[in-house]
Amino acid sequence: MAIALRDLTLGYDGHPAVHHLDGTFVDGSLTAIVGPNGSGKSTLLKGITGMLKPLGGAIERGTTPHAIAYLPQAAEIDRSFPATVADLVALGHWRKRGLWGAITGADYAAVREALEAVGLRGFEDRALDTLSGGQAQRALFARVMLQDAKVILLDEPFTAIDEKTTADLIGLIRRWHCEKRTVVAVLHDIDMVRDVFPEALLMAREPVAWGDTATALAPENLLRARQMHEAWDEHAPWHDAHMHTGRAA
Amino acid sequence: MNLFELLFGPFFTYGFMSRALVGAVVIALSAAPVGVFLMLRRMSLSGDAMAHAILPGAGVGFLIAGLEILPMTLGGFAAGLVVALLAGLVSRLTIQREDTALAAFYLISLALGVMLVSLRGSSVDLMHVLFGTVLALNNDALIMIGAVATISLTALALIWRPLFAECLDPNFLRSVSGAGHPVHLIFLALVVLNLVGGFQALGTLLAVGLMMLPAAAARFWVKRLEALCLVAVGIGVASSYAGLLLSYYLSVPSGPAIILVAGAIYVVSLLAGNRGVIRTRLVPPRHRVA
Numbered sequence: 001m002a003i004a005l006r007d008l009t010l011g012y013d014g015h016p017a018v019h020h021l022d023g024t025f026v027d028g029s030l031t032a033i034v035g036p037n038g039s040g041k042s043t044l045l046k047g048i049t050g051m052l053k054p055l056g057g058a059i060e061r062g063t064t065p066h067a068i069a070y071l072p073q074a075a076e077i078d079r080s081f082p083a084t085v086a087d088l089v090a091l092g093h094w095r096k097r098g099l100w101g102a103i104t105g106a107d108y109a110a111v112r113e114a115l116e117a118v119g120l121r122g123f124e125d126r127a128l129d130t131l132s133g134g135q136a137q138r139a140l141f142a143r144v145m146l147q148d149a150k151v152i153l154l155d156e157p158f159t160a161i162d163e164k165t166t167a168d169l170i171g172l173i174r175r176w177h178c179e180k181r182t183v184v185a186v187l188h189d190i191d192m193v194r195d196v197f198p199e200a201l202l203m204a205r206e207p208v209a210w211g212d213t214a215t216a217l218a219p220e221n222l223l224r225a226r227q228m229h230e231a232w233d234e235h236a237p238w239h240d241a242h243m244h245t246g247r248a249a
Numbered sequence: 250m251n252l253f254e255l256l257f258g259p260f261f262t263y264g265f266m267s268r269a270l271v272g273a274v275v276i277a278l279s280a281a282p283v284g285v286f287l288m289l290r291r292m293s294l295s296g297d298a299m300a301h302a303i304l305p306g307a308g309v310g311f312l313i314a315g316l317e318i319l320p321m322t323l324g325g326f327a328a329g330l331v332v333a334l335l336a337g338l339v340s341r342l343t344i345q346r347e348d349t350a351l352a353a354f355y356l357i358s359l360a361l362g363v364m365l366v367s368l369r370g371s372s373v374d375l376m377h378v379l380f381g382t383v384l385a386l387n388n389d390a391l392i393m394i395g396a397v398a399t400i401s402l403t404a405l406a407l408i409w410r411p412l413f414a415e416c417l418d419p420n421f422l423r424s425v426s427g428a429g430h431p432v433h434l435i436f437l438a439l440v441v442l443n444l445v446g447g448f449q450a451l452g453t454l455l456a457v458g459l460m461m462l463p464a465a466a467a468r469f470w471v472k473r474l475e476a477l478c479l480v481a482v483g484i485g486v487a488s489s490y491a492g493l494l495l496s497y498y499l500s501v502p503s504g505p506a507i508i509l510v511a512g513a514i515y516v517v518s519l520l521a522g523n524r525g526v527i528r529t530r531l532v533p534p535r536h537r538v539a
Contacts, residue, residue, distance in 0.1 A: 049424055070424045077418045081289060082474045091414055094425045099411055127472060147425075 001150040001182055002027040003048055007057035010040070010047040015236075016055065016205065017043040023201070023210050025151075028180040030173070032193040034217065035203035035225055041186040042073055044203070045153045048184075061151075067095065069149035071140055073156045073186070079128045085139050086111050086124040092146025114142035119168050134165040141169055152176055154185040158192075170196055190217060259497045265384050269493055272386045272394050272450045273507055277459050277485025279398035280443040282405055282478040284464035287440065289416050289474075293461055294348075298355040299437075300444050300457040302332035304362025307378055307445075307453065312369050316377065318389045322445050325453070329441035332358055334434075362453075381452030383493075383503045390449045397446030401439050408432050413474070451504045458508035459485050466515040469522025484514050 003025040010018040018040040033041045046052040050065030089111045118138040158166045200213040204225040209216040260267045306328025310320035332354045339350035411432040414422040422429045447456030463484035492507030
């Protein structure tokens with residue numbers, strides 16, 4: 001399923017963090033979003049999930065935002081909550097089972113399989129507060145697997161994760177790509193992006209380059225992205241296009 | 250006097266004792282699971298704040314109809330909901346956080362409630378509203394408590410999964426469903442409902458005791474959510490029974506006796522529970538070979 005961005009502007013308090021972005025994450029594409037801190041990468045993912053409403057432009061999803069699997073940066077999971085790994089992963093059945101549908105034996109079998117696929121065999125009954133950071137991230141990938149979504153968004157999934165875990169989880173991302181799912185991941189490791197991701201979107205609040213990874217991440221583009229000015233201009237004039245949407249002060 | 254008579258005699262001999270027991274046990278059954286969720290959401294003090302917030306509504310009911318159950322309960326429920334919603338609204342619309350807004354509103358409510366009750370009633374009436382009269386539960390009060398428990402347990406069963414998800418991983422719930430916000434509101438309504446349910450028996454200030462103390466004590470014994478709810482209910486029921494019996498033999502006020510027994514169970518759990526102070530701090534740690 002494709003995600004099309006039409007002159008999209010996203011931001012906070014009227015300050016754009018993503019400015020006039022046009023383009024499409026093609027159906028079945030595997031794209032990395034790259035750019036310096038504060039360049040609007042996470043903001044863009046939040047926009048696609050529908051959690052952040054656009055200040056201008058539009059996002060065409062061809063599906064309800066709830067059908068998109070989204071793994072936020074440093075997921076705010078309450079690990080002291082009395083739940084097991086299986087409880088956490090079984091939440092991935094949400095779209096299939098909804099608010100009241102019973103979680104069946106087959107569903108739990110699927111939880112076990114997903115845990116095996118992420119290298120957590122036998123972790124079903126472990127309490128969440130006994131997991132390491134890497135194990136927790138593996139469990140969250142298992143949940144994304146169960147969500148069986150056509151579009152998967154991952155926000156810096158490998159921050160503070162060791163090499164072995166990263167390699168395993170990249171295998172999973174490759175598998176999703178083979179299954180023709182549309183996968184978008186925010187990443188910092190340029191070498192990994194060149195290795196794994198056929199397409200890249202380089203951002204510095206304004207889109208710098210979007211397309212084939214080798215071209216998009218050419219040295220001159222990376223240099224341009226690095227020169228982005230991070231600070232907001234508190235007195236930047238209001239953009240005309242937003243004046244009549246009632247955003248003006 | 251044999252042991253059976255000692256332990257159960259008062260409840261067979263005196264109608265007011267058996268009514269008090271039924272009322273308190275049903276309140277414990279319904280309020281303890283709600284208390285478990287309040288505790289797990291780190292909203293333990295919100296329960297207390299909302300218990301105060303009920304007062305002006307109950308006070309208006311009292312002004313209109315005197316010590317009648319239905320008007321005071323409905324008034325209390327409305328006032329509790331309004332304060333809970335206002336606190337949520339303030340945190341959403343302004344920079345102030347929900348806990349500060351809740352503190353502000355419950356203080357206003359408490360003062361307003363005391364003033365309203367005093368306008369018409371005596372200090373005896375005020376004590377009645379603040380601390381309840383578990384030994385004077387009439388049929389209407391018992392029916393009210395039963396209705397509250399039925400609604401509360403049914404609603405909790407219906408919202409169990411989204412509430413679980415909202416506690417564990419609110420962002421995930423937001424990404425897959427729009428249920429998070431309504432579920433939070435329903436849960437707040439259940440808190441208020443249970444507090445007004447307990448208010449006839451234990452008063453506005455002590456009703457929250459059968460909600461929070463069993464939940465807090467259960468946390469020292471078990472880990473799983475379902476187990477926490479069951480153990481909390483058990484502790485609530487045991488406190489109701491033991492508290493009433495103590496109040497009978499020692500001639501002390503019943504409501505405070507019930508809550509004090511629950512408090513004693515909490516302190517014992519804190520010290521001697523599986524995850525209490527003694528086992529985790531004073532017993533030398535051991536570890537397995539692998």
